[in-house]
Amino acid sequence: MKRISYFLLLTGLLSSCAQKEQKLPILGSREPVEKTVDGKTVVDTVYQTIPSFKFINQDSVTVTEKDFDNVVYVADFFFTSCTSICPVMHRNMLKVYHAYKNNPGVKILSHSIDSKYDTPSVMKKYAKKLGVTGNQWQFVNGPHDEIYNIAAKNYLVSVEEDGNDPQNYIHQGWFVLIDKQKRLRGAYDGTNPQQVNQLIKDIQVLLNEYKH
Amino acid sequence: MKRIITLSLLLLVCITIIFNACQSQAELDYARYYVNGKGLYEAHCQNCHGEDGKGLGQLYPPLTDSLFLKRNRTKLGCIIKNGLSGKIEINGQEFDGQMPAETQMTNMEIAQLVTYITNSFGNKNGLYDVNAAAADIKNCDK
Numbered sequence: 001m002k003r004i005s006y007f008l009l010l011t012g013l014l015s016s017c018a019q020k021e022q023k024l025p026i027l028g029s030r031e032p033v034e035k036t037v038d039g040k041t042v043v044d045t046v047y048q049t050i051p052s053f054k055f056i057n058q059d060s061v062t063v064t065e066k067d068f069d070n071v072v073y074v075a076d077f078f079f080t081s082c083t084s085i086c087p088v089m090h091r092n093m094l095k096v097y098h099a100y101k102n103n104p105g106v107k108i109l110s111h112s113i114d115s116k117y118d119t120p121s122v123m124k125k126y127a128k129k130l131g132v133t134g135n136q137w138q139f140v141n142g143p144h145d146e147i148y149n150i151a152a153k154n155y156l157v158s159v160e161e162d163g164n165d166p167q168n169y170i171h172q173g174w175f176v177l178i179d180k181q182k183r184l185r186g187a188y189d190g191t192n193p194q195q196v197n198q199l200i201k202d203i204q205v206l207l208n209e210y211k212h
Numbered sequence: 213m214k215r216i217i218t219l220s221l222l223l224l225v226c227i228t229i230i231f232n233a234c235q236s237q238a239e240l241d242y243a244r245y246y247v248n249g250k251g252l253y254e255a256h257c258q259n260c261h262g263e264d265g266k267g268l269g270q271l272y273p274p275l276t277d278s279l280f281l282k283r284n285r286t287k288l289g290c291i292i293k294n295g296l297s298g299k300i301e302i303n304g305q306e307f308d309g310q311m312p313a314e315t316q317m318t319n320m321e322i323a324q325l326v327t328y329i330t331n332s333f334g335n336k337n338g339l340y341d342v343n344a345a346a347a348d349i350k351n352c353d354k
Contacts, residue, residue, distance in 0.1 A: 083312055087260045091268050129270035129309075 022205050027184040049182040050154050055140035058123040072206050073107040075176045077159050079114035080126040085173045089190035099200045108137040113159050115144045242339045249328025265333030273302040276333045289322045289345050290352040319345040
């Protein structure tokens with residue numbers, strides 16, 4: 001009997017060790033800022049964050065950064081008539097969508113880089129055909145420069161127009177994970193199913209950070 | 213005893229090799245078309261239609277409707293070469309999108325691709341050779 005209780009104690013200890021909390025890194029640029037707290041000078045780190053934005057979604061409703069306050073979200077860049085990497089990306093993003101469907105703490109934000117063709121009604125049709133309803137997964141469109149700027153400067157995803165490409169656009173398929181403080185916490189290759197599975201796991205890790 | 217076992221094993225291996233070498237010309241042709249077709253599928257079709265041919269939602273139709281593929285086998289080459297738009301019904305579901313044209317594809321490439329597609333994803337329609345492709349492509353406008 002005594003032996004069994006020792007065994008139980010040991011397993012308990014071991015499992016508590018294994019539950020050491022996992023944390024995602026904070027990506028992007030950072031700078032030290034000196035602050036004065038209680039008369040003492042301390043150095044604080046300011047991380048790169050997503051700035052305010054204003055786009056139009058598939059329901060012709062204005063979407064701003066405030067719609068993503070207090071949630072973690074995944075951002076990507078695509079266009080509806082794209083037959084290169086976008087179908088692969090959104091086939092994978094559907095897995096993320098279904099994994100966190102009806103979880104109000106998780107959202108998806110897909111930016112169209114084809115502002116001329118991808119009007120709200122075109123994006124609405126696309127979303128419907130993809131099997132996406134409600135506003136957990138937002139498809140947005142906005143002025144060309146604003147979308148391209150936020151992609152390159154803030155989400156660190158490279159997109160460009162290229163007349164030599166048969167589809168006129170060259171872009172990267174990153175899925176970028178943003179936390180509640182709007183900091184970059186992960187970037188995953190949206191065309192790679194293994195990395196997307198990692199993203200699905202990492203979203204839960206990120207959500208756990210806010211449980212305490 | 214041990215020697216007999218070794219010898220008989222060796223004999224078995226020899227027989228297998230000889231039999232495999234005797235694969236018929238038709239089977240060889242089929243295998244060659246199929247393998248090349250798979251490469252073409254991955255490069256030109258897989259993004260939308262998927263690795264498993266299941267398509268994507270109502271955006272891109274699946275290639276698993278064996279009845280559709282069997283009935284329209286002579287039209288597949290034209291669809292690949294000239295693209296497709298307008299409504300079609302696949303597996304009882306309506307699709308109304310636009311498939312881009314692959315005008316640069318040769319008859320041989322089309323034959324390989326059709327052989328691959330119509331013998332994958334639950335389809336089993338055998339070889340579709342370059343002569344069949346050439347004849348069907350000629351009739352595209354008709």
